Amino acid sequence: MTNSKIQIDHLYKIFGANPQSALPLVKDGISKQDLLEKHGHVLGLNDINIDVPDRCITVIMGLSGSGKSTLIRHINRLIEPTAGRMLVDGHDVLAMSKSQLIDFRRYKASMVFQKFGLHVHRTVAENVAYGLTVQGIRLPKAKKQSHKWLERVGLAGFENHFPAQLSGGMQQRVGLARALATDAEILLMDEAFSALDPLIRTDMQDVLLDLQTELHKTIVFITHDLDEALRIGDKIAILRDGSLIQQGDPQHLIMHPADDYIFDFVKDINRGRVLKVKTIMNAGQTVQGPEIPADMVLEEALQLASGSETRAANIVDSDNSVIGSISLDQIVAGLARPQVDSPSEGQYR
Amino acid sequence: MDFWTNKFPEMGRTELRDLKKGIDAGFRSFSRAFGEDLENLFHPLLTFLVWLEKLLLATPWPLIIIIMAALAWLGARSLWIVGGVIVSFLLIGYFGMWEDTMSTLAIISVATSVCVIVGIPLGILMARSDRLQSIITPILDVMQTIPAFVYLIPVVMLLGIGKVPGLISVCIYAIPPIVRLTNLGIRLVDKEALEAADAFGASYRQRLFGVQIPLALPNIFAGVNQTIMMALSMVVIASMIGVAGLGVPVLRAISNQYLALGLMNGLAIVALAIIFDRVSQSYGQRLQRHRQGINHD
Numbered sequence: 001m002t003n004s005k006i007q008i009d010h011l012y013k014i015f016g017a018n019p020q021s022a023l024p025l026v027k028d029g030i031s032k033q034d035l036l037e038k039h040g041h042v043l044g045l046n047d048i049n050i051d052v053p054d055r056c057i058t059v060i061m062g063l064s065g066s067g068k069s070t071l072i073r074h075i076n077r078l079i080e081p082t083a084g085r086m087l088v089d090g091h092d093v094l095a096m097s098k099s100q101l102i103d104f105r106r107y108k109a110s111m112v113f114q115k116f117g118l119h120v121h122r123t124v125a126e127n128v129a130y131g132l133t134v135q136g137i138r139l140p141k142a143k144k145q146s147h148k149w150l151e152r153v154g155l156a157g158f159e160n161h162f163p164a165q166l167s168g169g170m171q172q173r174v175g176l177a178r179a180l181a182t183d184a185e186i187l188l189m190d191e192a193f194s195a196l197d198p199l200i201r202t203d204m205q206d207v208l209l210d211l212q213t214e215l216h217k218t219i220v221f222i223t224h225d226l227d228e229a230l231r232i233g234d235k236i237a238i239l240r241d242g243s244l245i246q247q248g249d250p251q252h253l254i255m256h257p258a259d260d261y262i263f264d265f266v267k268d269i270n271r272g273r274v275l276k277v278k279t280i281m282n283a284g285q286t287v288q289g290p291e292i293p294a295d296m297v298l299e300e301a302l303q304l305a306s307g308s309e310t311r312a313a314n315i316v317d318s319d320n321s322v323i324g325s326i327s328l329d330q331i332v333a334g335l336a337r338p339q340v341d342s343p344s345e346g347q348y349r
Numbered sequence: 350m351d352f353w354t355n356k357f358p359e360m361g362r363t364e365l366r367d368l369k370k371g372i373d374a375g376f377r378s379f380s381r382a383f384g385e386d387l388e389n390l391f392h393p394l395l396t397f398l399v400w401l402e403k404l405l406l407a408t409p410w411p412l413i414i415i416i417m418a419a420l421a422w423l424g425a426r427s428l429w430i431v432g433g434v435i436v437s438f439l440l441i442g443y444f445g446m447w448e449d450t451m452s453t454l455a456i457i458s459v460a461t462s463v464c465v466i467v468g469i470p471l472g473i474l475m476a477r478s479d480r481l482q483s484i485i486t487p488i489l490d491v492m493q494t495i496p497a498f499v500y501l502i503p504v505v506m507l508l509g510i511g512k513v514p515g516l517i518s519v520c521i522y523a524i525p526p527i528v529r530l531t532n533l534g535i536r537l538v539d540k541e542a543l544e545a546a547d548a549f550g551a552s553y554r555q556r557l558f559g560v561q562i563p564l565a566l567p568n569i570f571a572g573v574n575q576t577i578m579m580a581l582s583m584v585v586i587a588s589m590i591g592v593a594g595l596g597v598p599v600l601r602a603i604s605n606q607y608l609a610l611g612l613m614n615g616l617a618i619v620a621l622a623i624i625f626d627r628v629s630q631s632y633g634q635r636l637q638r639h640r641q642g643i644n645h646d
Contacts, residue, residue: 076548078544078547078548101550102550102552103550104550105547105548105549105550106549106550107550110548110549111545111548111549113541113544113545113548115541116541117541117542117544117545117548118542118545119542119545119546119559119560119563119564120539120542120564121563121564121566130545130549131549131550133559134546134549134550134551134552134555134559135550178549182549188548
């Protein structure tokens with residue numbers, strides 16, 4: 001895996017009158033329930049450690065109340081932590097002075113919001129240029145400079161509309177263009193597509209993936225939707241009640257859920273469209289049969305393998321060298337929802 | 350037992366009298382000591398008010414009507430309102446109330462400007478700090494509910510009778526709405542819009558002037574509108590302490606039972622109120638045009 005861009009290091013957040021007094025209790029492992037009932041504090045985040053790899057999409061997932069939106073707001077310090085460090089390129093954001101923080105937000109990290117957070121009194125073009133005007137660039141120049149992003153998200157012709165005149169999907173395109181316009185290396189997306197209709201959401205995911213192949217930003221993406229997480233995430237971290245339950249490669253997560261909570265999450269997904277052949281192949285073995293790329297999903301591999309005489313296929317990596325094989329039976333078994341999962345059986349590598 | 354009689358155990362008559370005398374004497378010596386300084390402090394305001402009044406009176410009446418009509422057009426963009434303005438002013442002039450109306454116009458303009466200049470920053474400060482809000486809100490409550498005659502007494506004791514004390518009492522009465530609505534407007538600004546400003550690294554000034562004030566403008570404008578209305582309603586009371594204008598004939602009409610005089614001048618005040626209200630309200634609504642989701646398909 002590549003270098004980490006953001007390291008979240010033993011991060012705690014406790015909401016309440018005196019968070020510091022509650023911190024030792026949390027470190028001693030008091031439950032969220034007890035902390036609330038006996039001490040009147042709410043546990044927001046409990047000892048979070050996540051490495052966000054450079055130039056990848058890291059998805060932080062969890063149900064509502066799991067602390068995911070709180071966590072992402074610590075990265076640009078919209079929320080102050082109770083304890084811990086947030087290292088971005090080795091610099092602790094939480095130790096920055098006010099002016100350093102403002103510069104960090106202006107140039108280094110930009111953000112997309114669930115409810116868009118657009119400025120309704122500005123036109124679309126002015127909204128997209130907002131980050132640049134905050135940097136001190138004059139509005140006409142900022143508009144000119146940010147126009148390519150406006151076009152890139154498909155909003156050309158809507159420059160002088162007001163946000164209220166656009167549909168939700170288009171408003172979020174404005175939000176995305178605004179975040180891209182500052183050329184920040186880090187893009188924080190807080191449930192950016194959750195408020196959109198399913199079709200529009202898929203559409204926006206495509207826009208994002210398309211942009212990412214070109215821009216290679218470090219993206220932290222918050223969602224409560226596993227399908228979305230699997231679709232766009234290079235890495236997934238799952239939160240529950242403010243604690244990190246599991247993090248890692250999406251394929252690994254599906255094959256080896258750390259506990260029942262995550263198992264419940266992954267059991268209902270369409271494995272045929274998510275699991276890749278490399279995840280369940282017999283590494284190192286070769287058979288007679290067609291060659292298929294390692295990143296092919298099971299659903300597609302099923303058609304190819306069933307068409308071959310040996311009912312099996314070889315798997316090749318991006319250099320076209322064979323790295324293993326897979327049989328039709330294995331593919332079918334992979335499609336089935338597992339009854340019991342035991343991490344020791346995994347062939348994942 | 351004494352306890353159940355219907356007589357409240359009140360303060361002794363002499364003590365009460367001494368207390369009142371003491372307060373009066375204290376305030377009198379305060380006004381003797383500082384009255385002149387205060388008067389000097391307000392002198393520029395007086396100069397401005399007198400200048401504006403003279404300017405309005407010296408300007409030929411057709412020009413005034415043209416200017417008022419143009420302002421109404423700029424504010425409201427409605428021919429109905431512009432027509433109403435022209436007809437009202439023609440009638441006011443025809444019935445011999447032109448000069449008083451100009452005086453009233455002058456004091457309303459100056460009082461409103463003072464309220465805006467003082468009230469909006471105060472409202473902004475209030476929105477910033479909950480403690481300041483809890484201090485200022487009861488003061489505003491008192492200012493709005495205390496009978497105007499009551500605060501006329503100390504104002505007159507301090508500054509005597511004339512335009513400046515009149516202006517001050519108008520301002521005391523008229524400033525609460527603009528402070529309240531500025532505070533409210535800024536507090537009601539969409540949290541996500543503000544969070545977005547923060548996330549992009551906006552400084553305090555960029556937040557205030559780029560997001561908070563523009564988004565609070567409709568509320569602030571409702572405050573300005575209310576302030577103008579309340580200033581107009583103080584015209585009659587202010588005329589009791591020597592402010593020239595439409596209030597003076599109304600006062601005369603009350604003491605002499607001149608029905609027609611009172612009615613005409615009263616209606617002139619109403620006409621001014623309606624003009625100011627319609628123009629400022631429709632201007633406030635035009636500020637919100639971006640909120641309407643028209644052209645949406």
